[in-house]
Amino acid sequence: MGQLDGQIALITGAARGIGQAIALELAARGADIAVCDVQVEWLEETLAKVRAAGRRAEGYATDVSDAAQVEAAVDRVKSDFGRIDILVNNAGITRDTFISRMSEEDWDKVLDINLKGTFLFSKAVGKIMMRQKGGSMVNIASIIGLIGNAGQCNYAASKAGVIALTKSVAKELASRNVRANAVAPGFIRTKMTEQLPEKIRDQMLAQIPSGRFGEPEDVARVVAFLAGPDAGYVNGQVLSICGGMVTA
Ligand SMILES: NC(=O)c1ccc[n+]([C@@H]2O[C@H](COP(=O)([O-])OP(=O)(O)OC[C@H]3O[C@@H](n4cnc5c(N)ncnc54)[C@H](O)[C@@H]3O)[C@@H](O)[C@H]2O)c1
16 A cells, blocks of 8 residues: 555646656555646656556646646646645746846746746646545645855746745645645756766765755655655755755
8 A cells, every 4th residue: 555545646747857757756655647748748758657656647748937828738647547645846947147147037047947837737636626625735845945055036026936936835725734845956967967067067976965866766755755755744845955954
């Protein structure tokens, strides 16, 4: 018996990286999986891996920053699966540069996908969870949203926004038995962090007390814990997953 047997989980940005690892971890614990990603052809890998683990998996082409697409995707997931018990807002991007050089477009794009996307999915799925009188949301923030970072003012603002949104949603929906928590990963080895120059990666590694970068599975296991019944009395919290890099 898996801890999440019979539960339906919707994960955004699950075509690869941390989102894919979350889909596989939730499936391993017994959940059926709906995955939304803008890169629909990449989704096939996640779908195949979830199905190989014996769970149902369906993919939905969705740009999380587009309200009409989000509403349509959530409607389809609800009609395909009947309910939504877990929402993981994971889709996110970076457009790094110093503030003096940052274009308005780079600012808007990152805020639209990372923060507005989380708002749109939380709103649409939140309505379903309220009617069900139960559900759990886990939002993927970042330690950068806690401490800031030179060259990432758009990303840091978006993730700080995700944290504030999470705390507010937790307070609004708690009486309907819906929880919302966030995780703040540190440096996790994915395609997103592969883009960084080696020099920056070496500098980051020197700041990690555990002496290693995180793996997507390090994040996925914590997300599964927060999503599931063992965290039933945990609401509105932010848990860092960063090898001890940020401790406050
Ligand atoms: N990798 C890290 O070190 C790290 C650290 C902290 C937080 N995070 C966060 O974790 C999440 C996943 O990051 P990752 O490293 O796996 O990145 P990734 O680039 O490997 O994966 C991101 C996924 O989101 C999807 N996506 C992008 N824009 C989208 C959109 N508009 N609509 C729907 N899907 C979209 C991409 O297609 C991709 O599948 C992000 O929110 C990121 O900010 C990552």
